Amino acid sequence: MKKKWGAALTCTALAASLSACSGVNAGAGGEEITFATVSGWDDTVAVTALWTALLEDRDYNVDTVAVDLAAGMSAVATGELDGYLNTWLPSTHKAYVEEYRDDLVIFDEPYFDDNRQVLAVPEFVEEDTIKGVVQNAKKYDSRIVGLEAGSGNMKQLPGVVEAYDAKEKLSIIDGSTPAALAALEKATKNNEHVVVSLWQPHWAFAAMPVKALEDPAGGWPAPDGSYVVLSEKFAEEEPQVAEWLSNFKLTEEQYASLMLAVSEAEDAVKGARQWLEKPENKQAAESWFK
Structure with missing residues (x-):
């Protein structure tokens, strides 16, 4: 009856002969x-x-x-x-x-x-990779605008910085998803440099002129x-x-x-x-x- 990660789910396994499995509207009550x-x-x-x-x-x-x-x-x-x-x-x-x-x-x-953790920047910036941002960290105020402290993304982000030997070049600023998106929007409107932690798919990539940085060192985990x-x-x-x-x-x-x-x-x-x-x-x- 239990369904664990790696086990198969069928209606039968959950309730062998319940009429709810027939496809009728179970929410009528x-x-x-x-x-x-x-x-x-x-x-x-x-x-x-x-x-x-x-x-x-x-x-x-x-x-x-x-x-x-x-x-x-x-x-x-x-x-x-x-x-x-x-x-x-x-x-x-x-x-x-x-x-x-x-x-x-x-x-x-x-x-x-295919959920991917990414670092995002305004589309106009020259840098297309995390390595490029690290090499030009001062243009980005030497910081990454992060998401919610304790989130999975933020737990993984220090490993990304370490993968590019950037601990002394880029600091991580705890924040929130709305704050990171606001910083990204402001930067795109004012032609400012900013790098924020985000993920794909996300509506921001359709609504704003922004791009995800390539990750040649494989700092982020697989999707x-x-x-x-x-x-x-x-x-x-x-x-x-x-x-x-x-x-x-x-x-x-x-x-x-x-x-x-x-x-x-x-x-x-x-x-x-x-x-x-x-x-x-x-x-x-x-x-x-x-």
Whole structure:
């Protein structure tokens, strides 16, 4: 019955003969679902908004709770929260998962398999590689504008700096995703040099003239996949929802456009619904429920 990372999920394995596996609307009774999210993590916000919209359309009542990821994963493991929809594995979020692995349901396949941590700069700058920025660190105020302290990205960033022997040339400034994006936007408007820590796919690369620096020394880990993580209790009690979520897949173009739509909307769920209005996106979403 348990689904661990590396095990196969089927509706049968979760509940051998439950009628919920038949494909009928399991949310007709208005069941409550509560997902964890992390404020400022645009991919997580977008995916959670998407599934909020999709499940609300199937008569579920969906709430989201903004958490620190460590606390959120603990709450999913204990069943206080039902799931977290954007766990980066095998690298970035490994530490958050390891402690609770035996109490989590992690799908065998990611819904997206090419998450990359990057350093980003305005498109106009001459430097195209991390090495180039290191060699011209003074142009960038000898600093990297970072994300949330304690995030997977920020835990990996010192290793990137070390890979380029840049500890004495570039300091890392703890910040937040919104602050890093604001610094990047300001730099693009004013033709200023700045380097920020970010990830791809991300809406910023479509909305602003920015580029990701090449990483010839391989300072960043290999790309991660985005995995759905559920509590065991929820997966057992809501096998139909678990089955739907296991069918979830996004291309990079879909993922980036979803994040952009959500970022431009006043409300995240409204942005997700606008994204779903496009026929090709609607068709993709409908395939997850077959």
